[in-house]
Amino acid sequence: MKMNVDFSLYLVTDREILKGRDLFNSIEQAILGGVTVVQIREKNASSLEFYNIAKKAKLITDKYNIPLIINDRVDIAIAVDASGVHLGQNDLPAKVARNLIGKNKILGISTYNLELALKARDDTADYIGVGALFSTNTKKNTNKVSIDTLSKIKSCINIPVIAIGGINETNIGSIVKTNVDGVAVVSSILGKEDIKAASQNIYSSITRN
Ligand code: TZP
Ligand code: MG
Numbered sequence: 001m002k003m004n005v006d007f008s009l010y011l012v013t014d015r016e017i018l019k020g021r022d023l024f025n026s027i028e029q030a031i032l033g034g035v036t037v038v039q040i041r042e043k044n045a046s047s048l049e050f051y052n053i054a055k056k057a058k059l060i061t062d063k064y065n066i067p068l069i070i071n072d073r074v075d076i077a078i079a080v081d082a083s084g085v086h087l088g089q090n091d092l093p094a095k096v097a098r099n100l101i102g103k104n105k106i107l108g109i110s111t112y113n114l115e116l117a118l119k120a121r122d123d124t125a126d127y128i129g130v131g132a133l134f135s136t137n138t139k140k141n142t143n144k145v146s147i148d149t150l151s152k153i154k155s156c157i158n159i160p161v162i163a164i165g166g167i168n169e170t171n172i173g174s175i176v177k178t179n180v181d182g183v184a185v186v187s188s189i190l191g192k193e194d195i196k197a198a199s200q201n202i203y204s205s206i207t208r209n
Helices: 023-033 047-063 074-079 094-101 114-122 147-156 172-176 195-207
Strands: 009-012 037-040 068-071 084-087 106-111 127-130 161-164 182-185
Touching (some): 009 023, 009 161, 009 195, 023 037, 037 047, 047 068, 094 106, 114 127, 114 147, 147 161, 147 172
Parallel strands (some): 009 182, 106 127, 127 161, 161 182
């Protein structure tokens, strides 16, 4: 079933940033700190490794009743019965993915301008990611998105809008002001020594406003 999702603090995983620390323990700490959605993003794993990671992550997200989203891989999202899948502009087309996952799973699409955002909505995306808002070391070759563009997209679209890219405790206020439905972060949570405290810190910046 497609849940009614609280997108406010959306964690995207990256094992490189964890520098050997346990992924599953890190996910749990982040959830305990306030993360409301977890996306598993594995750019270098084999299919088997990705599947096993997703299956194990689902035990944790299920325990806290938090949606699990799989990056890039519709097949793995279906195989582990994740809540949904997140796709970029070079992945399977949104309409094709929707046909594969059905109407009860969440479809998220990465965008970086209004045209792509409207197309994603028309292609039945349940939410869009918009970024990168700030410079980031986590992903190479990002398209830069201004706060003005983010605001414009938010005002023109009626599905949840999630901002991503270089968002941290210092700049998050400028994102919250745009009234987006959530912020997605990697390094400002998983790159910190105390993951639960980092998550709490970011979460309080979102809910304070
Ligand atoms: N998509 C656009 S920017 C980005 C992704 C996956 C990386 C976000 O990572 P961080 O560490 O929060 O900047
Ligand atoms: Mg992708």
